[in-house]
Amino acid sequence: MPENLLEVRNLTITPAGAETPVLHDVSLSLASGERVGLIGESGSGKSLTAQSVMGLLPEELHAQGQVSLAGHDGNLLDADERTMAALRSDIVSMVFQEPMSALNPLMRIGDQIAEVLRIHGKVPRTQIPARVLALLSDVHMPDPDSARYAFPHQMSGGQRQRVMLAIALANSPRLLICDEPTTALDVTVQRRMLDLIAERVAAVHAGMLFITHDLAVVAGVCDRVIVMYRGRIVETGPVDRIFSAPEHEYTRGLLASSDLEATDDHGRLFTLKTALAYTGPRMPTAEGGEGRALAPDDERRDPSPAQRTGSLRAARGGGADGAREKEDRAAPVRDSAPLIEVSDVSRVFRARGMFGRRRSAVTALGGIDFTVAAGERLGIVGESGSGKSTLLNILSGLDRPTTGRVRVGDIRVEAASARALRALRENLQIVFQDPFASLDPRMRVADIVAEPLIAAGVGQDERLSRVEEMLDAVDLDAKSLRRYPHQFSGGQRQRISIARALVNRPQILVADEPVSALDVSVRAQVLNLLTDLVDEYALTLLFVSHDLGVVKHLCSEVIVMKDGAIVESGATDDIYANPQEEYTRRLIAATPSLAEALAAGGRVESGI
C-alpha cells in the first residue's frame, strides 16, 4: 500500500439523518505519478470522493471507510483540521471548477500565490517573489511580471484558471485534484487549459485525479478512468479499454451519448437507453465502425434536403438553393423573402457614467448581415464575448440595434412599436442557457409553462389543456404540473423551458446554448427532443452554441462569430470539412471529440 499515492477503501458517505448513503463503498487507488479520470454525471458522487480526500466534506455528511495518502500515516477521514491543513497544498491540492469564485476578488493574484507559499514555509521569504514569478510563467501566463499585480476580475476565465493551477502547484504537491477545471471555460480555452494541466502535472511528476462529466476531455489527459454512477464505481480501466470496449452498460451509454457524430437507426443521438446499438467512436482507422455509424446519418439527411435547406445569403452564401421547399406548415413568407433578415446590424454599448461623464463605448456587434429562410436550422457559433447573446436579444426584441435593420416575418424589429413587438414575441420564443436561472423558483411548473398563454390572453381552461399537452410533448408527466422547479434535474428543467417556449406555437425557436449546462447523457436527450419538436412544429431554429459538435449535429447552416462580427458562414458540413478562416479552424480543432482524443492519447502513449 505505501507505494500507492492515494488509497481509498470502502468509502461510504451518508448524509446526517438519511438512511441511504450517497456514496456506496467506493474503493480506488492512484499510483504515484498516475493520472486518473473520475467520470460521472452530476450527483454521481465524484466530487464527494474528491472532497473527502481533501478533507473538505460538508459537516452534515458522515463518512466511513479509509482514505490514506502517501506521506501521512493513518486515516485521512479521522484527521483533524490542523493535520489536513498541513497536508493540503504540500501533498494534495485542488483546482476548482469556477475560478472566479475560488479566487479572492480583493487580493492581487501575486499575493494569493505568495500566501500559499508563505503559509507552508517551504520557500524562504526572500525568494517568494521570484517563486511567484516562476510559477506564473510556468502556467504560461502572458506577461507574468505584471500579472502579479492584477486582480482576478481583470483576467479572463482561462487566465484565472491558470492562476488557480499555479496556486495548486505552488508547493509541488504529489497529488493534484482537478474538479471539472474546464467546464466553465470556452472550448478554445479549454483545450489550451487541458494541455497546460497535462504539461504541468508531468513536469512536477505529480499524480492527478481529474473529475469531469465529459469523456472527451478525459481521453486526452488521463491514463486510467474510473466511472461512477449513483454513488458507486461501476467500471475502471485504462482509457483505451474503457473507450473501445466498455463493460458496463452505463459506461457504454455515457460513451454513446457523448459522441455527437453517431446516431442510431432513426437518426437520433444515442442516449443511455439506446446505447446498446452504439458501436464506439468513429476512429479514422476503423472503417467498419465508421460506415455503420455514418449511414443512418446520411439516410436521415438525404430524403429531405429541400426541407432543411435555407438560403444563407450572408457574406458569401450567394442565393443558395432554397428555392423549392416542401409545403411547409409554417412560413407565410418564403423563397424570395426569407423569414429573418438581418442587415448591417451593430450594437454599441455605452457605459453609463453618472451625469453623463466618462462614457466609453463597447462595440458588441458590428455590421452583421444574414438571412434565415423559413424552416431553416441555423447555428450561431462563437466564444463567449463574440456577441452571440447580443444578437439574440436584438432578434427577440429584448434589445435594439444601434444601427442596421432587422426584419422578422413582417416586423421591423429595430423600429417596432410595442404592439409589433408583442406580435414578434408570440412568433419567436427563446430557450435559455441556464435551466437553473431561467425558471422562477417560486412558481409552479404549470404557471411557468402557462405564462406565454396568459400574456396572449388565452382562457384558463384552454390554458391548462395546452400546458398538459405541451408537457406531454416534452416527456414530462402530468404530476409535474404542481411541482416547483427545484424538484427537477437540469435536463428536466430544460424540458420545462422548452415547453414554455413552444406552448404558444411560435414559428421561430431561438435556443441560447440550451445544452451547455447539462450533463453529457442528458444533453443527447434534450437535443433529440429539440430535433423532434423542430420537425413536429415546423420551427425555424436559431441555435446558439460554443460547441461545434452540437451545432454540426443539429443545424444545416452555420454562422461563426468572433468579436461581434461574422467570420464565416455557410452550410454546416462545408464549414466543418473545409473551414476558410483560421478562427473557425481553431474552434473546430478545440472541440473535444472522442475519436480525436483517443487518437491523440494513443500517440502520447506510444511515444513514451
Place this chain on the structure above:
Amino acid sequence: MSHRPTGAQNPRDAAGVAAPPATAAMAMGPTESRRSALRLNASMVIGAVLVVLILGLALVSFFWTPYDPGEIDPVARLQSGSLDHPFGTDKFGRDTLTWVMYGARITLLVGVVAVGIALLIGTPIGIIAAIFAKQPWGIWIDAVIMRANDILLAFPALLLAIVFAAVFSPGTGPAMVAVGIAAIPGFARVARSGTLQVLGSEYVRAAKASNRGAPAIAAVHVLPNIAGMVIVQASVAFAISVLAEAGLSFLGLGTQAPVPSWGRMLQESQQFLSTHPELALWPGVFIALAVLGFNLLGDGLRDRFDPKMEARGA
C-alpha cells in the same frame, strides 16, 4: 458485463426521472433539507419566543388583567413588588403589571400600523423605481424617486413626529403615521435592490420574451421573490417603531394619558427614579425585550432568506 451493481442495471436517463431520489441528487437532496432544518437558528427561536411573549401579554389584556388600568388605590401607592402587585404600583397606586400588559397593546398597534404604512408605500415605490432603472429612458425617474427617498431618509423619525404633533394634536395616531412615514425609505431601498436582482434574472427575461408586461412581472415574479427580504425589513422596522413610540410617548408627543403606554410609564417614573427605580425598570425591560425580540427575529429570518443560501438551495 461481469458486474452490475444494483440500481445501475437499467440505467435510467436522469431527465426522465421525476424528483431525483436522494442518491441521484445529493447536491440538493438530503443536504439541503438538512441545511434548512439547521437554519432554524438560535436567534430566530429566541426572537420568536420574545415576540410571542409580548403578543401574549397584549392578547391576555383583552380578557383579563390583575386590576383595571384606571383603578386608583391611594393607600397602596408606590409599592414594591408583592403578591398583590407583582410589579408594584405607581404614584396613584395603579398596578404596574396591568399597565405593562395594556402598554403591549399600544406598542403592537403602533408597530403594526407604522410598518404597514411603510411596507405598503415603500415596497411599491422601490419596485417601481427599479423597473424604471432598468429602462434606458427611465433612469432619471429612478434617480428622482430614490433621491426623494434619500431626503426622507435624512429626516429623523422623531423630528417628523414633532412636526406632526405640532400640526395635528399630539397622540397615538399622528405618532404612528410619522413613524411609518419615516420607515418608508428602508422598505423602498430593500425592495429596489431586490427587484433589480430579480429583474436581472433569466426568468424575467423569459417572461419578457413571453410578452408579459411590467405590472405582471412585478406581481408574478418580483413580489414573491423579494417577499423574504421585505419580511426581514418589516421585522427590523417593527423594532425601530416600538422604540420610536416609546420615545415619543416619553416626550409627551405620542400616546396621551390616560391610555397606558410603556413610554409614558417611563416618563412618569422619572421623578421617583432615586427612590423607586423599579417603576422605570419594568417598562424599560419590556421595551428592551420587544426591541430585542423583533431584531433577533429579523436576524434569524435574514439568515433564512439569505440570497446566497437560497442560490445554493435552488
